[in-house]
Amino acid sequence: MSEVALDRVSKRFGATQAVSDLSLTIEDGAFVVLLGPTGAGKTTTLRLVAGLERPDAGGIRIAGRDVTRDSPAQRDVAFVFQQYSLYPHLSVFDNLAFPLRSPARPTPEPVIRQKVNDVATLLRIADKLDQRVTKLSGGQMQRVAIGRALVRSPSIYLMDEPLSSLDAKLRAELRIELKRIQRELGATILYVTHDQTEAMTLGSRVGVIENGRLAQVGTPRQVYEDPANVYVAARLGSPQINLAPRSAFPELAAPARATTVGARTEHAEITRANGRRASGRVTWVEHLGDQDHLHVQLGEQDFVTLADPDSGLGPGDDVAIALKDPLFFSATGERVRT
Numbered sequence: 001m002s003e004v005a006l007d008r009v010s011k012r013f014g015a016t017q018a019v020s021d022l023s024l025t026i027e028d029g030a031f032v033v034l035l036g037p038t039g040a041g042k043t044t045t046l047r048l049v050a051g052l053e054r055p056d057a058g059g060i061r062i063a064g065r066d067v068t069r070d071s072p073a074q075r076d077v078a079f080v081f082q083q084y085s086l087y088p089h090l091s092v093f094d095n096l097a098f099p100l101r102s103p104a105r106p107t108p109e110p111v112i113r114q115k116v117n118d119v120a121t122l123l124r125i126a127d128k129l130d131q132r133v134t135k136l137s138g139g140q141m142q143r144v145a146i147g148r149a150l151v152r153s154p155s156i157y158l159m160d161e162p163l164s165s166l167d168a169k170l171r172a173e174l175r176i177e178l179k180r181i182q183r184e185l186g187a188t189i190l191y192v193t194h195d196q197t198e199a200m201t202l203g204s205r206v207g208v209i210e211n212g213r214l215a216q217v218g219t220p221r222q223v224y225e226d227p228a229n230v231y232v233a234a235r236l237g238s239p240q241i242n243l244a245p246r247s248a249f250p251e252l253a254a255p256a257r258a259t260t261v262g263a264r265t266e267h268a269e270i271t272r273a274n275g276r277r278a279s280g281r282v283t284w285v286e287h288l289g290d291q292d293h294l295h296v297q298l299g300e301q302d303f304v305t306l307a308d309p310d311s312g313l314g315p316g317d318d319v320a321i322a323l324k325d326p327l328f329f330s331a332t333g334e335r336v337r338t
């Protein structure tokens with residue numbers, strides 16, 4: 001395993017600038033997650049690292065070696081795609097063994113057997129080795145797809161939304177397993193997703209990508225608590241951060257350049273108005289099963305926070321909202337620190 005570095009990489013397809021001046025270092029043993037919406041340039045970034053695309057500008061180094069002009073095979077990376085892309089006519093064992101049987105990397109059969117068994121155990125599919133992959137469930141198929149990357153020991157594993165085709169329960173299960181496996185193997189992983197929970201739970205670092213540009217890179221905590229701009233702030237957190245004009249909170253002390261106030265649940269204290277001047281009125285309590293979202297009409301604004309189930313607040317109640325250490329943003333969306 002080894003460090004992978006993208007240095008000011010750009011890639012354009014016709015009129016679309018898919019990746020723009022992107023620099024990112026994935027340290028040896030790191031689990032770096034690129035988070036962004038559809039079309040942000042996540043897959044293109046992975047394909048550039050894999051060598052499936054050539055950058056228009058910038059360079060890529062693996063273990064200190066410039067691989068910008070190298071073919072995918074010369075780079076020694078392993079790719080896990082969103083779709084399983086397994087060989088349906090082969091058994092689980094033969095699917096897992098496939099990368100080791102490639103003529104480019106001849107491996108003795110006893111070594112293959114050992115590696116396949118090890119990986120199958122790691123992924124908890126050791127009892128499925130003789131089955132045809134078509135007989136497996138979706139979750140098991142995706143384990144095989146991940147296992148097919150893990151039988152090798154490449155410089156880096158590149159994973160493109162490998163859990164997105166699974167249902168929520170399986171996704172949560174495999175997410176935990178993937179993190180465990182990465183820790184056990186000390187693997188270096190670049191993983192892309194549009195799912196903030198995956199990014200926050202899997203990543204040792206998270207890169208938030210917007211229109212081909214890296215808006216911010218940091219630990220999950222840094223990007224959540226200390227976002228560089230309004231875009232990053234809005235990508236993380238559930239319910240989404242409330243963005244209100246500074247004028248919605250006239251009594252709040254704010255830096256001069258602040259035009260927007262960003263408030264998450266932890267920044268807001270909502271209490272029944274009880275004679276005090278009300279800031280807003282509860283319009284809706286949304287029961288989501290594991291949590292409640294409280295919607296408050298605040299002037300023109302719908303202000304949403306996690307609700308304490310014991311608050312007793314309901315539609316029509318007048319409330320006072322007090323903000324404590326919220327985030328501030330300038331007219332251009334940049335963070336304004338206090």
Ligand SMILES: Nc1ncnc2c1ncn2[C@@H]1O[C@H](COP(=O)(O)OP(=O)(O)OP(=O)(O)O)[C@@H](O)[C@H]1O
Nearest residue numbers: 013016018036037038039040041042043044045194
């Ligand atoms: N081969 C291509 N030819 C033309 N345009 C492309 C090509 N590949 C990607 N693009 C465009 O580049 C932009 C970035 O695409 P990319 O697939 O990297 O985004 P993404 O963040 O991975 O999105 P998704 O989550 O939907 O996979 C998009 O506008 C896409 O349409």
